[in-house]
Amino acid sequence: MKDFLIVAGMALVTYATRYAMIAALGSRASFGNEETDPSLFRRWLRYVPPAVLAALIVPPVVAPEGQIEPGLRVWATIIGAIVAWRTRSALWTIMSGMVVFWLLRLLGG
């Protein structure tokens, strides 16, 4: 019973973090008219996705265990970045990065 309550509480607070901003900002009234009033807030929101994505990429690649670890992951991600730049495809970026990672590991890197 206690386990059930903990899981229910975890589910509730997690959902709150997901829904809060969508509920608060997800209506036209929250922003004003973009044509006449491109507010600083709206412009700021436009740069949140690249900022968050970059933040999700760099530490797990460069410092997976909490300290800088130059190695296979970094090389694989650099190749992945080139492929990402050329193809703009998540699929090809993943495939190329993983193949490079496995090849380097096979070669004993």
Add this chain to the structure above:
Amino acid sequence: MRDLRRGFLATLPLAPGVVAFGLLYGMMARQVGFSPWGACAMSLAVHAGSAQFTALGMWGASGAIPIILTTLVVNLRHLLMGASIAPHLEDLSRPWKALLALWMSDESYALAIAEYQRGPGNRWYFLGANVGIYVAWGISGLMGGLLGTAVPDPERYGLELIFPLGFLGLLTTFLEDRVGVIVAFASGALALVGAFLLPGKWYVIAAGLLGSALGAVLEERQTRGDVGQ
């Protein structure tokens, strides 16, 4: 319906990473006393990998309130993700917004926000991406619980690399102009510094806030410069 399927299929390249960590989660849940179905139930109810791993580490040793509060803190980054996708959802009904928020993961958010940025994004694509990651996470949690100690370590195969690589492929959508490129590099550097200085996943929030603020300031200056000429 076509977009629902497209969103679902777009999660497939990320699925091996999700499944590898779902299996690991199921195995670890079993070790702290969950049944395979209990492990699966937590995945289906909470659907947040980092928070679930953190909770397992506290299970039995901490009380209910610390575990729930830690879950809240680990998931605060969803506020930023929700804020940035909210403008794309403003024409939707309240039940649709509530539904799309329900299974929004880092991965499905990244897929959906990139699709919105490219133009053709819509609620069905977002829902399909949410469902794809949700199903993979739920089923692999159950499988991990059933397999127990037979689960392979994802890091042995470098499968944790799938997520940053996938995010990298989606990030390119936001690098159309100079400001976007600067924001991405600055945020990556800030996140790295943050990962050393801040506990848990606070580095995502710190870099997300500071990096995007930098973008807004640079764009503001650029626009003013254009007007002045």
